[in-house]
Amino acid sequence: MARPKQFDCGEALGKAMDVFWTQGYEATSVQDLLDAMEINRASMYDTFGDKRSLFLEAMRCYLSQVQEKQRELLTGASTPLAGVEELFAFAVGCAAEEGSRGCLFTNAIVELGPHDAEVSALVRETIAALEGAMVDALEAAKRQGEIEPSVNSLGAARHLFASIQGLMVLGKADVGSETLEDVARQALSTLHCKG
Numbered sequence: 001m002a003r004p005k006q007f008d009c010g011e012a013l014g015k016a017m018d019v020f021w022t023q024g025y026e027a028t029s030v031q032d033l034l035d036a037m038e039i040n041r042a043s044m045y046d047t048f049g050d051k052r053s054l055f056l057e058a059m060r061c062y063l064s065q066v067q068e069k070q071r072e073l074l075t076g077a078s079t080p081l082a083g084v085e086e087l088f089a090f091a092v093g094c095a096a097e098e099g100s101r102g103c104l105f106t107n108a109i110v111e112l113g114p115h116d117a118e119v120s121a122l123v124r125e126t127i128a129a130l131e132g133a134m135v136d137a138l139e140a141a142k143r144q145g146e147i148e149p150s151v152n153s154l155g156a157a158r159h160l161f162a163s164i165q166g167l168m169v170l171g172k173a174d175v176g177s178e179t180l181e182d183v184a185r186q187a188l189s190t191l192h193c194k195g
Helices: 009-023 030-037 041-048 051-076 080-096 104-112 117-143 153-172 177-189
Strands: none
Touching: 009 030, 009 041, 009 051, 009 104, 030 041, 030 051, 041 051, 051 080, 051 104, 051 117, 080 117, 080 153, 080 177, 104 117, 104 153, 117 153, 153 177
């Protein structure tokens, strides 16, 4: 019979996610992870596998949280366009945080996307899901007369998504909230809002 685990897997995964988010994948050692998770090497390998497997599990956990937050912002607002604006306001707030680590998703794209097929596949899958939610919001905004019917929803969603990723990168450069807000305003202005 297997010995029961003496730690909370979810809590340990969250701590590992924080280390990867702060230091990046390559700069994180197994010992860094063990110290943060407060578990021994055998427990880590038995529960999560190797460093790469742990990273992928942490990424999936993070991306699930990102998608849930995006859905909450896009669907919980008073109107579809307000939801898109709230998503950008949230992104600006995250990017402007002092000592911003950026976005774990964006960091993974830059660090691992070009040479890790599994990370690239996860990234593409996530981008498609995030774009899809944005397209739904833009289509709803068209139906409610908030934006011009001529707006290409998929193209606009891709542009807005790329702008949010750019905000995350700029936040790491500590460019200041005024710059971030300018980027957000310019991105939203491409929607040709009515009124």
